[in-house]
Amino acid sequence: MIFVLYCPEETQVILYDLETVPSAEQFSVEKYTKNQIQEHIQENHQNIQTQYGLSVISVDEAERNKDASGYHLEKEFGILDELDANDAFRDFLDTLPDEMAVQMLEGKDCTVEICFSGPITGGEDSGNLSAAGAYVTSWFDEASSTLYSRMVIDSTGKEVLERNLAHEFFHLMEERFIQCETEIYAVREGTAKETRFLDERDSDSGFYSDRKLRESKILDWDTQWMALSPEDSYVYSYDESFYSYGESEEDYVYFYGKDPEQVYFLDGYCRTFPTEDRARIFEYLYMAGNGEELHECFASEHIREKAVYLCQLIRSCYPSVDTSSRNIWEKALSEEDWARVHIGK
Numbered sequence: 018m019i020f021v022l023y024c025p026e027e028t029q030v031i032l033y034d035l036e037t038v039p040s041a042e043q044f045s046v047e048k049y050t051k052n053q054i055q056e057h058i059q060e061n062h063q064n065i066q067t068q069y070g071l072s073v074i075s076v077d078e079a080e081r082n083k084d085a086s087g088y089h090l091e092k093e094f095g096i097l098d099e100l101d102a103n104d105a106f107r108d109f110l111d112t113l114p115d116e117m118a119v120q121m122l123e124g125k126d127c128t129v130e131i132c133f134s135g136p137i138t139g140g141e142d143s144g145n146l147s148a149a150g151a152y153v154t155s156w157f158d159e160a161s162s163t164l165y166s167r168m169v170i171d172s173t174g175k176e177v178l179e180r181n182l183a184h185e186f187f188h189l190m191e192e193r194f195i196q197c198e199t200e201i202y203a204v205r206e207g208t209a210k211e212t213r214f215l216d217e218r219d220s221d222s223g224f225y226s227d228r229k230l231r232e233s234k235i236l237d238w239d240t241q242w243m244a245l246s247p248e249d250s251y252v253y254s255y256d257e258s259f260y261s262y263g264e265s266e267e268d269y270v271y272f273y274g275k276d277p278e279q280v281y282f283l284d285g286y287c288r289t290f291p292t293e294d295r296a297r298i299f300e301y302l303y304m305a306g307n308g309e310e311l312h313e314c315f316a317s318e319h320i321r322e323k324a325v326y327l328c329q330l331i332r333s334c335y336p337s338v339d340t341s342s343r344n345i346w347e348k349a350l351s352e353e354d355w356a357r358v359h360i361g362k
């Protein structure tokens with residue numbers, strides 16, 4: 018249990034109380050002024066920028082250069098939430114392979130912005146959007162010919178922060194799948210001016226050393242993905258009334274007591290759009306790699322097929338992760354599935 022006494026503009030005292038009340042010698046009192054906390058947050062932003070190439074922007078900046086999501090971002094929220102969210106993001110990035118975030122940006126003319134916000138709510142102009150824990154949106158700015166991707170995180174949603182970070186980060190990672198595929202077509206048609214994504218770098222082992230295998234996973238990746246679920250199972254809407262939460266036998270969604278072999282989706286949300294299905298699988302794999310028990314749905318061969326293909330696709334598009342050791346989202350795979358991911362069968 019953590020007790021926090023927070024006096025705005027003054028001093029903050031944090032006492033860590035483990036199972037019993039410790040004696041005075043057993044605990045330490047840390048004091049920070051608000052300015053010091055702010056400095057720490059700023060330093061963290063700088064590190065994220067220099068180490069990973071991601072720009073951290075304030076809610077004010079996000080409002081000035083508004084995205085089209087329609088979400089309203091709450092500007093006022095606790096500095097301790099901001100501190101925790103920043104540290105959590107930093108910790109999350111540190112669990113990824115070194116160059117992964119940098120490779121995500123390799124189009125050169127793309128900018129990835131991260132915004133730590135207060136609660137995110139559906140604005141008046143957002144149709145039927147409900148509150149969100151986080152979101153990612155992308156747009157192309159003609160004037161600067163820059164592709165912007167923006168990830169906004171509700172810093173106050175502590176219990177789901179790590180899960181949300183993994184989920185949203187996956188949406189950012191997908192941009193490179195598209196770039197890699199486009200480049201393969203351009204190379205084949207002889208129209209590629211330069212190859213930004215397909216340069217052959219040293220790889221420990223795996224796909225990256227086998228160009229043909231690698232290309233076979235990337236080309237038509239969305240069609241390959243669609244083949245892994247029953248036809249017409251995505252509803253292409255975020256409207257909750259369009260997708261089911263596992264109420265019937267035919268909806269392919271997991272619910273308690275259902276035979277895993279009838280299951281293709283971890284939950285109803287996975288049926289909204291293919292990208293959400295992938296992000297959800299990545300999210301669960303990531304959490305399992307970080308100590309959580311793997312969702313029992315992974316007993317379904319259909320879910321495992323998707324998980325294996327997803328891991329293969331990531332390795333095909335990100336040379337830095339295609340090594341002989343397991344990445345954090347691959348740790349919970351069975352030996353058999355891991356072997357397929359690793360050698361590409």
Ligand SMILES: [Zn+2]
Nearest residue numbers: 184188293296
């Ligand atoms: Zn999502």
